[in-house]
Amino acid sequence: MLERIRIVLVGTSHPGNIGGTARAMHNMGLSDLALVAPRCEPISAETVSRASGADTLVHQARSVESLEDAVGDCTLVVGASARSRTLPWPMLTPRQLGARLPDELADTDSRIALVFGREDSGLTNAEMQRCHAHVHIPTNPDFSSLNLAAAVQVVTYECRLAWLEGAGDAEAPATEPLASHQELEHYFEHLERTLVEIGFHDPAMPRQLMARLRRYTFKARPERLELNILRGILTATQRQVAAAQAEPDAAPDSRHHGPRADT
Amino acid sequence: MLERIRIVLVGTSHPGNIGGTARAMHNMGLSDLALVAPRCEPISAETVSRASGADTLVHQARSVESLEDAVGDCTLVVGASARSRTLPWPMLTPRQLGARLPDELADTDSRIALVFGREDSGLTNAEMQRCHAHVHIPTNPDFSSLNLAAAVQVVTYECRLAWLEGAGDAEAPATEPLASHQELEHYFEHLERTLVEIGFHDPAMPRQLMARLRRYTFKARPERLELNILRGILTATQRQVAAAQAEPDAAPDSRHHGPRADT
Numbered sequence: 001m002l003e004r005i006r007i008v009l010v011g012t013s014h015p016g017n018i019g020g021t022a023r024a025m026h027n028m029g030l031s032d033l034a035l036v037a038p039r040c041e042p043i044s045a046e047t048v049s050r051a052s053g054a055d056t057l058v059h060q061a062r063s064v065e066s067l068e069d070a071v072g073d074c075t076l077v078v079g080a081s082a083r084s085r086t087l088p089w090p091m092l093t094p095r096q097l098g099a100r101l102p103d104e105l106a107d108t109d110s111r112i113a114l115v116f117g118r119e120d121s122g123l124t125n126a127e128m129q130r131c132h133a134h135v136h137i138p139t140n141p142d143f144s145s146l147n148l149a150a151a152v153q154v155v156t157y158e159c160r161l162a163w164l165e166g167a168g169d170a171e172a173p174a175t176e177p178l179a180s181h182q183e184l185e186h187y188f189e190h191l192e193r194t195l196v197e198i199g200f201h202d203p204a205m206p207r208q209l210m211a212r213l214r215r216y217t218f219k220a221r222p223e224r225l226e227l228n229i230l231r232g233i234l235t236a237t238q239r240q241v242a243a244a245q246a247e248p249d250a251a252p253d254s255r256h257h258g259p260r261a262d263t
Numbered sequence: 264m265l266e267r268i269r270i271v272l273v274g275t276s277h278p279g280n281i282g283g284t285a286r287a288m289h290n291m292g293l294s295d296l297a298l299v300a301p302r303c304e305p306i307s308a309e310t311v312s313r314a315s316g317a318d319t320l321v322h323q324a325r326s327v328e329s330l331e332d333a334v335g336d337c338t339l340v341v342g343a344s345a346r347s348r349t350l351p352w353p354m355l356t357p358r359q360l361g362a363r364l365p366d367e368l369a370d371t372d373s374r375i376a377l378v379f380g381r382e383d384s385g386l387t388n389a390e391m392q393r394c395h396a397h398v399h400i401p402t403n404p405d406f407s408s409l410n411l412a413a414a415v416q417v418v419t420y421e422c423r424l425a426w427l428e429g430a431g432d433a434e435a436p437a438t439e440p441l442a443s444h445q446e447l448e449h450y451f452e453h454l455e456r457t458l459v460e461i462g463f464h465d466p467a468m469p470r471q472l473m474a475r476l477r478r479y480t481f482k483a484r485p486e487r488l489e490l491n492i493l494r495g496i497l498t499a500t501q502r503q504v505a506a507a508q509a510e511p512d513a514a515p516d517s518r519h520h521g522p523r524a525d526t
Contacts, residue, residue, distance in 0.1 A: 020410065020413070023409075023410055023413070024409075024410075024413055026403060026406045027402045027403055027406055027407070027408075027409050027413070028402065028403060029402075029403040050410075052408070052410065053406065054406060095424070137420070138423060138424065138427055139290045139291065139292075139423075140289060140290055140291060140292040140423075143289045143290055143316065143317065144290070145290075145315070146286075146287075146290050146416075147283065147286055147287075147313075147315065147412075149410075149413065150283070150286070150287055150290070150412065150413060150416045153409075153413045153416050153417060154416060154417065154420050157400070157417050157420075160401060160402075160403075161358070161401065164401055195496065195499075198496070198499040198500055198502070198503050199499055199502075200495060200496055200499040209492070212488075212489060212492060213492070216483050216485065216489050217483070219482070219483040219484060220479055220480070220482040220483035221482060222479065225475075226475065226479045229472070229475060229476070229479075230479075232463060233458065233461070233463055236458075236461040236462055236463040237461055237500050237503070239461070239462075240460075240461050240500070240503045240504050240507045241503050241507075243507035244503050244504075244506035244507040
């Protein structure tokens with residue numbers, strides 16, 4: 001899907017922005033770049049520096065004279081708009097644009113162009129009206145003009161998210177098995193016993209202590225391994241209590257014989 | 264809400280990225296910038312050029328020596344992570360982070376730090392483990408490293424969207440004040456000291472124990488009161504250790520004189 005989304009830069013002045021755009025595109029898995037009448041040499045030291053390894057996209061970019069030449073084969077052309085226009089146009093947020101992509105690109109012949117204007121003046125009204133829809137990135141009204149590559153970054157990020165969602169979102173992290181209810185209850189018994197032994201808890205005057213510790217533990221959703229560590233700590237604590245109540249020469253050498261959880 | 268989100272740049276090398284970050288922040292309505300041990304002169308011609316009018320944020324930025332100094336007062340510290348770590352940490356997408364913001368910032372004393380690492384090497388493992396959660400921007404696995412300012416742009420864009428959405432409904436649940444980063448770090452120090460004393464932990468053979476306990480604690484998002492209880496338990500435990508190592512008649516009567524948290 002992403003390979004059928006083209007980024008079109010119109011009248012770009014700064015080669016650094018072309019490099020930054022290439023990097024943003026490549027980061028998000030896009031590769032089709034078109035440059036319409038750039039007002040600078042597209043490939044310069046600054047391009048390469050800002051592209052940071054993605055300058056192949058600039059080398060492969062088609063360079064054309066008019067917007068028309070860049071988007072002729074596209075089934076949807078969306079222009080980035082910083083300003084509200086006198087004539088309201090179908091207006092999308094980047095997120096709404098993303099939400100439309102799967103349908104828009106369902107047909108394998110379909111192709112989308114996302115068009116970004118000049119650093120200083122954006123797209124002309126004539127260019128905006130060639131676009132089927134406009135996309136506007138919500139910005140601080142007091143400081144609304146995004147850097148060109150930053151705008152491309154935001155819009156292509158939404159494209160990638162839409163694509164990942166459509167792909168069934170394979171980015172779920174592997175998780176450790178959680179402790180079972182029963183294991184948690186055994187832990188709470190062990191905890192309460194230990195707190196009594198160290199003199200921190202008096203079941204005759206509970207003052208919500210165990211309720212608070214339960215709630216705290218539930219918030220953490222302990223994994224089985226984590227619970228084993230916590231129980232190991234309780235056991236080591238109980239050993240100290242036993243030593244404190246025994247003869248001094250029975251005190252355990254805590255450094256070398258203390259229990260250790262297998263972490 | 265946005266004014267209580269701090270962007271923290273750690274060890275930045277390129278002034279242009281500091282300028283680009285300031286512009287991205289200002290575009291999205293954020294203003295609180297902190298620079299941790301920058302590896303360049305933060306304010307240069309390139310900063311001003313890339314900031315494009317937002318360089319006041321750099322002038323107002325606090326410059327500090329350590330991550331700790333930059334995030335001590337924050338109730339949630341989220342580190343940007345490009346890599347999957349050996350020890351999985353609570354991991355958010357930028358969108359999930361945005362969804363959490365209204366609740367996280369409901370208490371007007373709460374404050375969030377979003378931490379971004381070095382251009383070449385990101386955050387160290389130690390720095391990552393000081394973060395309560397990690398945020399990962401989904402990128403092309405073949406070209407995953409975003410420009411620093413571009414990463415800030417994406418994450419702050421999600422912050423702004425969340426703020427715009429939340430601006431509709433001002434219903435926030437009443438919450439207890441959360442422990443600050445600094446309070447959590449003091450707890451971890453106390454915990455580690457106690458684990459050494461009871462013979463459960465050997466700093467010379469750490470085996471990820473403290474990292475696991477940090478992660479567990481961050482999952483639970485301790486309230487200040489909960490942290491006070493946990494520290495009370497540690498103090499009571501240490502008293503047992505002291506007694507175990509002392510003369511038997513010096514052992515405390517755990518039942519009646521043990522410390523108690525005010526629950």
